[in-house]
Amino acid sequence: MKIIIKGDSWLINEIRISQAGGYKIKDATRKAVKAMPDEFLIKEFLVVNLEEVEGMLDTEYNEAEVMELFKEEGRAEGKIEGKQEGRIEGISGTVNILKDMDISETEIIQKICKQYNLTEEEAKKYM
Numbered sequence: 001m002k003i004i005i006k007g008d009s010w011l012i013n014e015i016r017i018s019q020a021g022g023y024k025i026k027d028a029t030r031k032a033v034k035a036m037p038d039e040f041l042i043k044e045f046l047v048v049n050l051e052e053v054e055g056m057l058d059t060e061y062n063e064a065e066v067m068e069l070f071k072e073e074g075r076a077e078g079k080i081e082g083k084q085e086g087r088i089e090g091i092s093g094t095v096n097i098l099k100d101m102d103i104s105e106t107e108i109i110q111k112i113c114k115q116y117n118l119t120e121e122e123a124k125k126y127m
Contacts, residue, residue, distance in 0.1 A: 008042060015057070025061045026054045091116055095126045 011032050018028035033050060036043045046053055091112055098108045109123045116123075 010040065011036060011042070011046070025058050029054045029057050087116070091118075091126050 014032035014035060015025070015028045018031050019025065023031065030050065033043065033046045033053070036046070094112060094115070095108055098111065103111075105127055108127065109120060112118060112126060113120060113123045
């Protein structure tokens with residue numbers, strides 16, 4: 001009697017184990033199909049269509065990898081933008097506090113140039 005249940009999850013698990021051991025997706029797939037118990041009905045299909053299965057899994061794997069790279073890039077860009085926005089808000093807040101303390105514009109420019117490593121031209125934009 002052939003067993004259908006868990007054949008696909010078994011296959012994916014075996015592929016992941018092989019990948020963790022350094023195998024590329026196609027090699028991991030081939031190894032898993034070869035090691036799959038004959039009782040799994042899916043094995044016959046996988047053996048007959050091995051090239052297509054390898055291609056499909058390779059495509060899925062690459063898409064997932066590319067999506068993760070996009071996510072990482074997006075997070076990095078967001079982090080940079082957030083730091084820039086925070087810096088701008090911090091400088092603007094400092095200028096407002098110093099103005100409220102009746103500090104002269106010249107002195108404010110000197111202080112924010114020193115504190116935030118700005119040129120005089122950059123500092124004047126915050127005034």
